[in-house]
Amino acid sequence: MATGKGKKLVYISEDLLDKASKVSRAEGVSLSKLVEGALNEAVKVNELGYSSKQMADFFNVIQTHRVLGGSFVPSDVLDFMIKQCIKGDLAALEALWYDTGRWNGCYLKEKFPNPVDAFHSFLVLTRWDLNEVDVKSIGNDVRVRCISTVMDIGATKMLAKYVEGVMNGLDFKTERVDVLKGMIILKAKK
Amino acid sequence: MLAARDDLADAISKIAGRRGFTLFGYLNDLLELAIKVDGMGVSLKEAVDSYDLAREVKDASFTLVLESLLYDTAAIAFEKSNERTLKAWFDAGIWIAQRYLARGVKDPLAAYERELKVFGWNIPGISLEQSGKLVSFRILSPRFSESYTVLFNRFLEGFLDGSGYGVTFNEVGRGNIRLEAVKKGS
Numbered sequence: 001m002a003t004g005k006g007k008k009l010v011y012i013s014e015d016l017l018d019k020a021s022k023v024s025r026a027e028g029v030s031l032s033k034l035v036e037g038a039l040n041e042a043v044k045v046n047e048l049g050y051s052s053k054q055m056a057d058f059f060n061v062i063q064t065h066r067v068l069g070g071s072f073v074p075s076d077v078l079d080f081m082i083k084q085c086i087k088g089d090l091a092a093l094e095a096l097w098y099d100t101g102r103w104n105g106c107y108l109k110e111k112f113p114n115p116v117d118a119f120h121s122f123l124v125l126t127r128w129d130l131n132e133v134d135v136k137s138i139g140n141d142v143r144v145r146c147i148s149t150v151m152d153i154g155a156t157k158m159l160a161k162y163v164e165g166v167m168n169g170l171d172f173k174t175e176r177v178d179v180l181k182g183m184i185i186l187k188a189k190k
Numbered sequence: 191m192l193a194a195r196d197d198l199a200d201a202i203s204k205i206a207g208r209r210g211f212t213l214f215g216y217l218n219d220l221l222e223l224a225i226k227v228d229g230m231g232v233s234l235k236e237a238v239d240s241y242d243l244a245r246e247v248k249d250a251s252f253t254l255v256l257e258s259l260l261y262d263t264a265a266i267a268f269e270k271s272n273e274r275t276l277k278a279w280f281d282a283g284i285w286i287a288q289r290y291l292a293r294g295v296k297d298p299l300a301a302y303e304r305e306l307k308v309f310g311w312n313i314p315g316i317s318l319e320q321s322g323k324l325v326s327f328r329i330l331s332p333r334f335s336e337s338y339t340v341l342f343n344r345f346l347e348g349f350l351d352g353s354g355y356g357v358t359f360n361e362v363g364r365g366n367i368r369l370e371a372v373k374k375g376s
Contacts, residue, residue: 006195010214013214037233039202040198058241068256071257073255076282077278078260080275081266081267082263084271
């Protein structure tokens with residue numbers, strides 16, 4: 001890092017510099033301003049306790065949700081509605097969550113080079129009601145483990161159906177699924 | 191080489207060190223991120239701001255669900271237990287408003303409008319006007335189902351109530367909500 005008057009010179013790789021130049025032109029700012037802005041944001045992200053990589057993953061997932069049609073809803077309200085629905089036609093509600101999962105799985109498969117990892121990020125970054133999420137590829141198998149201390153049995157069952165649907169959309173067949181209140185353990189095979 | 195402000199370069203150098211990166215590596219990662227989010231049609235600043243906002247939404251115990259699921263689940267719940275479902279949404283509105291107030295937010299309506307504009311992807315038309323003690327909310331969304339519109343309206347009513355406003359006018363049609371309210375005690 002070379003030092004100037006109130007400024008420091010920082011190294012940037014040439015290919016990135018070319019791409020960054022295009023972005024700065026598109027945004028109508030100088031390259032120095034773009035870099036300075038990026039540095040500012042990096043400090044902010046660091047203060048939030050995250051890395052730029054986590055933020056990139058998060059943003060990718062959020063963008064995917066935007067495309068798929070995501071909506072924020074108070075957790076209590078969602079749980080309440082699921083309970084009401086379960087009192088009626090449980091099979092129809094399960095089919096609804098499964099089909100939505102299947103559709104999402106197909107989308108993830110088309111959009112991401114590693115859709116299983118993408119699904120892991122998807123759950124971690126958007127299902128804030130889950131305390132633990134583990135989605136692992138082992139050879140031709142995928143194992144999914146979701147743990148929540150706040151989800152009731154109804155919401156857990158619906159999420160399990162959604163996960164099964166996603167697995168199906170990713171061309172995996174569910175071999176075993178255990179659902180307890182706040183716990184889903186699923187094994188699927190290619 | 192590019193020139194960067196002294197204080198920023200120093201701060202980044204420290205962060206890079208703490209995270210086990212070289213300054214070169216960290217800076218290049220950062221620029222890659224800026225280029226990536228630009229490809230998604232937003233600036234890095236917008237991305238960071240929405241990230242920050244998402245944390246607030248998360249802390250307010252919102253869950254991100256898919257619209258199709260939400261609308262269908264809402265329709266079934268509404269049909270099964272109309273009054274109790276409406277109450278659940280109204281209570282949620284009150285709770286969210288009171289959470290803002292408890293955190294010292296002076297204008298919960300403006301704060302909620304800000305969050306809704308960033309994350310209300312299913313609501314292209316959001317307008318909030320405040321004039322003295324009067325407030326006017328307008329929500330337009332062709333994607334809302336009929337039952338979801340009614341439930342969301344109830345949520346907003348709860349939110350206004352929790353923020354200390356009494357509803358004076360309400361018009362609800364599929365995907366279209368108009369609410370006017372006045373500060374209580376005025």
